[in-house]
Amino acid sequence: MATPERRPVASLWIGERLQYLNQLCLLSHVRHGHPTTLYCTHGVTNVPEGVRVRPATDIMDIDLDIVEQTSASFLSNVFRYRMIRQTDAVWIDCDAFCHRPFPDDTDHIFAGHGFRGALNCGVVKIPREGELMDMLLDYYENLPPAPPWWNKNQHKKIDRLHKKEPELSHAVKIYRTERTAFGPQAFTWFAGQTGDYDRAMGADVLYPVPFQLNDVFYDPHSNVEGWFTDATLSVHLYTNGTKPWWRKNPPLEGSFAERMCREVGVDPSQALE
Known part of the structure; x- marks a missing residue:
């Protein structure tokens, strides 16, 4: 039985090569029927089959000098909202694992994160036209x-x-x-100004495992799924917080990362740092 096609999702990659967790997360959306686009600044050599590749310039120019002075994720904060405005797709970070498909009937997909009440924008969909989108884009384009x-x-x-x-x-x-x-600071602030903060999903929907506990994804003795609820759609794997050992070595057998790679069809040994 074919997987039904669902709403599109998209992300951005700055660099020439994905790590295995990025491959896993992108393919997890493909598996659930989401047309998945990866916008790239370079010719990425190991994008998994099934993921659509487009140049980042379809959305905006990426100033690599600014990236070098900040981080690879810095300009993605501007990119995601411009992408949503142009394409109406759901933004997904490349370390967001799709546990269940995103609903087709909502234009507001974002959630609180961690222990402090802030919103995160690792997975986000807001109306492409509206006050929140206008305020975010104005902030980026006319920095105070x-x-x-x-x-x-x-x-x-x-x-x-x-x-x-x-x-x-x-x-x-x-x-x-x-x-x-x-x-997150900008998204939380402007969502508060427009009243959209109250539309946020619970952390269990998109960020069930707290960032501070990200090592559990690599521990065969940890019950990662114990953090999930019936509402969980996405699981953030927090690659920015992953210890270098896990980026340079395949995950241990029986760990969440290893089990999901096996289930989705990713060979970690072929995409290590």
């Missing part, structure tokens, strides 16, 4: 001197950067002051 939610210490820190490294772009200075100021 400082984000409106910053406190005195953050203002002091960016002021020191203005004096110490005036040659840096304003976007890079914001990043070096607060790493998540383009990502």
Whole structure:
């Protein structure tokens, strides 16, 4: 029986090669019937069969100089909303594992994250036209001197950067002051301004395992599924927090990462760091 085709999902990859967890997460969406597009800045050599590849320039130019001064994920915070506006697809980070298909009947897919009540944007869908989208894109395209939610210490820190490294772009200075100021901080703030914060799903829907416990994905004795609920759709694997040992070695037999690779059809030994 063929898997029904569902709403499209998409992500961005900056670099030339995926790691096995990225392959696993992309294929997990394909398996559930989501047309899955990976926008790429380079010729990626190991995109799994079934994932559609498009140039990132279909959505926007990626300034690799800014990426080098910040992180590979930095400009993805701008990219995801421009992508949603242009294509109406669901944004997925490349380390978001699809546990169950996303519903077809909602334009609001995002959730709280962790222990502090902030929203995350690792998996996100908002209306392509609307106040929240307009405010997010205006923020990125017309950066203020400082984000409106910053406190005195953050203002002091960016002021020191203005004096110490005036040659840096304003976007890079914001990043070096607060790493998540383009990502979860901005999304949480503007969703609060528009009232969309109240539309957030529970953490168990998209981020059932807390970031602080990301090693459980590699432990054969951990019951990862014990964190899941009947509402869980996606499981964030937090590759940015993964210890180098797990990126350079195949996951241990019986661990969640190994079991899912086996189930979906990914050979970790062929895509190590």
